[in-house]
Amino acid sequence: MRLNEKVAVVTGAAKGLGGEMAQLFAANGAKVVAADMMPLTYENPNVEYMQLNVADSEQCKVFFDAVIAKYGKIDILVNNAGITRDAMTRKMTDDQWNAVISVNLTGIFNLTRYIGPQMEEIGGGSIINISSVVGVFGNIGQANYSATKAGVIGLTKTWAKEFARKGVPVRVNAIAPGYIMTDMMKTVPQDLLDKFAKQTMLGRLGQPEEIAKAALFLASDDASYVTGQCISVNGGMRL
Numbered sequence: 001m002r003l004n005e006k007v008a009v010v011t012g013a014a015k016g017l018g019g020e021m022a023q024l025f026a027a028n029g030a031k032v033v034a035a036d037m038m039p040l041t042y043e044n045p046n047v048e049y050m051q052l053n054v055a056d057s058e059q060c061k062v063f064f065d066a067v068i069a070k071y072g073k074i075d076i077l078v079n080n081a082g083i084t085r086d087a088m089t090r091k092m093t094d095d096q097w098n099a100v101i102s103v104n105l106t107g108i109f110n111l112t113r114y115i116g117p118q119m120e121e122i123g124g125g126s127i128i129n130i131s132s133v134v135g136v137f138g139n140i141g142q143a144n145y146s147a148t149k150a151g152v153i154g155l156t157k158t159w160a161k162e163f164a165r166k167g168v169p170v171r172v173n174a175i176a177p178g179y180i181m182t183d184m185m186k187t188v189p190q191d192l193l194d195k196f197a198k199q200t201m202l203g204r205l206g207q208p209e210e211i212a213k214a215a216l217f218l219a220s221d222d223a224s225y226v227t228g229q230c231i232s233v234n235g236g237m238r239l
């Protein structure tokens with residue numbers, strides 16, 4: 001029970017990576033608030049669903065106040081909510097650009113601006129930002145998405161400095177997943193999946209639980225001396 005007595009907020013937790021993290025945290029003793037625009041695709045007595053659009057600053061404040069009113073604190077925050085609107089740069093519309101920026105980057109700021117200082121007040125906490133392999137290496141047709149995921153790494157390093165500056169152990173780290181077999185990836189043709197697998201040192205795609213386990217490590221006291229880092233969980237991608 002590595003997260004016993006902890007209160008965790010996981011955004012984008014209706015399914016996929018967020019769902020895996022929420023359920024693994026709950027299995028390790030945490031009370032989990034799963035925030036998403038859509039209802040959860042699973043049931044867990046220790047995971048409470050709250051609807052949230054992270055791109056809406058006012059909604060984030062109401063959400064934060066509601067969690068604090070019910071649980072009294074937030075020990076762990078996983079900023080996982082994200083969207084894609086892929087297009088080549090020359091064809092990318094303003095709407096495609098702005099939609100991804102508002103959710104993937106501004107959305108992380110909207111929630112952390114409240115939860116980070118609260119962690120300072122309660123004496124510590126762990127913030128985990130979900131970046132991406134394309135935030136490290138870039139990717140054709142994903143200028144908007146790769147820009148946000150690179151920005152997430154910058155926010156991670158900045159917040160690691162800001163929220164610990166008073167000597168309080170608020171740790172802030174990022175995870176940069178590679179190609180992971182979520183429902184979205186299951187729609188990709190098999191020949192492309194095989195190509196992606198060959199780009200890794202381990203010769204396979206990742207599983208959602210492998211990202212969740214990395215997040216569990218960062219959320220727990222096992223990572224008590226880890227902050228300001230971006231951990232790549234990508235099977236040794238070679239791009």
